[in-house]
Amino acid sequence: MNKSAPDQARILFLFSDTGGGHRSAAEAIIEALHHEYAGRIATEMVDIFREAAPRPLNHMPDWYPKMVLVPQAWGAGFYLSNGRGRYHIISAGAFPYVYKSIQRMLARYTCDLFVSVHPLANLPFLWTMGKNRPPFVTVVTDLVSAHTSWFNKGVDLCIVPTEIARQHALRNGLPPEKVKVIGLPVARGFCQPEGDKKQAREKLGLPQEMRLILLIGGGEGMGPIEEIARAIDAAELSSGLVIISGRNQTLKQHLELIRWRRPTFVLGFVRNMPDYMLATDILVSKAGPGTITEALNIGLPIILYSRLPGQESGNVEYVVGEGAGVWAPTPERIITALKRWLEHPELLHEATRHARRLARPQAAREIARTLALILNINPSQLASTASVGQSPTEK
Numbered sequence: 001m002n003k004s005a006p007d008q009a010r011i012l013f014l015f016s017d018t019g020g021g022h023r024s025a026a027e028a029i030i031e032a033l034h035h036e037y038a039g040r041i042a043t044e045m046v047d048i049f050r051e052a053a054p055r056p057l058n059h060m061p062d063w064y065p066k067m068v069l070v071p072q073a074w075g076a077g078f079y080l081s082n083g084r085g086r087y088h089i090i091s092a093g094a095f096p097y098v099y100k101s102i103q104r105m106l107a108r109y110t111c112d113l114f115v116s117v118h119p120l121a122n123l124p125f126l127w128t129m130g131k132n133r134p135p136f137v138t139v140v141t142d143l144v145s146a147h148t149s150w151f152n153k154g155v156d157l158c159i160v161p162t163e164i165a166r167q168h169a170l171r172n173g174l175p176p177e178k179v180k181v182i183g184l185p186v187a188r189g190f191c192q193p194e195g196d197k198k199q200a201r202e203k204l205g206l207p208q209e210m211r212l213i214l215l216i217g218g219g220e221g222m223g224p225i226e227e228i229a230r231a232i233d234a235a236e237l238s239s240g241l242v243i244i245s246g247r248n249q250t251l252k253q254h255l256e257l258i259r260w261r262r263p264t265f266v267l268g269f270v271r272n273m274p275d276y277m278l279a280t281d282i283l284v285s286k287a288g289p290g291t292i293t294e295a296l297n298i299g300l301p302i303i304l305y306s307r308l309p310g311q312e313s314g315n316v317e318y319v320v321g322e323g324a325g326v327w328a329p330t331p332e333r334i335i336t337a338l339k340r341w342l343e344h345p346e347l348l349h350e351a352t353r354h355a356r357r358l359a360r361p362q363a364a365r366e367i368a369r370t371l372a373l374i375l376n377i378n379p380s381q382l383a384s385t386a387s388v389g390q391s392p393t394e395k
């Protein structure tokens with residue numbers, strides 16, 4: 001937090017590139033802060049593993065895509081550690097190894113408010129700082145089945161995306177006055193898209209005359225994307241296919257070598273996800289909370305093909321239970337679901353309607369305002385000439 005002006009309040013976001021969702025949530029809040037309070041609040045993001053963990057834990061963002069390749073093992077880790085007592089014991093065992101590197105990281109930054117968007121930041125940072133610290137706010141980025149590590153009584157405020165997540169927070173010992181249901185923050189482009197579907201397709205060079213399916217495996221391009229894409233292509237549906245392989249370079253290279261029968265567009269990591277969601281008609285995705293919430297906000301019905309046991313299980317129940325999507329864990333079931341929606345547009349419209357009903361387009365802005373109030377920046381000090389993406393605190 002080196003270049004903030006003296007009169008700027010400083011917020012430090014604790015996140016990690018373990019998947020794409022934590023970064024997206026932090027960036028969405030930062031975008032809203034700069035839009036609402038241009039020039040008054042300086043922001044910075046710190047990857048808690050890369051910058052605050054000792055070796056070899058600092059490589060966690062690189063390991064994460066490999067670790068989730070064995071979902072059963074990931075699920076076992078989730079369930080075994082998901083209890084207040086158990087998590088406390090594990091943390092107490094690990095703390096001696098991490099607190100010095102956290103201290104070193106903290107010495108490099110000064111801020112007036114911490115915002116954690118990663119479950120593993122909460123307890124270690126709160127323990128390291130003790131009582132004499134700036135306010136600390138957690139923004140939970142799991143929609144439903146949030147792990148106990150998200151919830152720590154020591155925080156000043158815990159912002160959750162849904163009522164079910166609030167219940168988890170209360171069961172984990174947070175007092176009701178410290179828990180606020182606001183929604184999961186997503187970028188403005190999903191909530192107030194620029195233009196319409198036709199314009200988005202024009203901009204992206206996608207065909208106008210057919211339905212388009214969007215296939216995504218989170219920020220890391222996880223899951224049997226190639227198998228699903230081949231099955232969709234072989235089914236010879238009346239639609240085209242857009243595949244976003246995220247940071248999975250190998251997957252992208254494989255996909256690019258395939259001779260597709262139907263119009264198929266292969267991309268790597270895209271920075272303009274709102275354009276792709278606006279341009280397409282059906283999302284086929286793993287049950288990542290970020291991608292799901294973005295799709296709900298833009299009104300894109302969802303077919304979910306996989307979930308991480310534990311943390312993403314509740315997302316499937318949420319989307320399916322609310323009528324915004326279907327669970328199709330095999331390529332055959334994905335094709336059945338696609339055919340049903342493509343052949344019965346009224347069913348597709350119904351799912352779209354339910355997706356829109358679940359949207360919380362004000363979430364990022366409301367979180368920004370809540371943070372500003374903690375910093376004693378009240379609404380009368382709102383900047384009148386705010387501009388999106390203006391960052392006063394580039395390192």
Ligand code: UDP
Nearest residue numbers: 019020021024218219269270288289290291
């Ligand atoms: N994402 C992106 N570009 C890509 C692929 C993914 O910006 O090429 C974003 C996506 O829009 C979402 C996040 O990465 O915000 C993925 O988060 P999610 O919670 O769905 O899954 P995770 O990757 O964290 O498991």
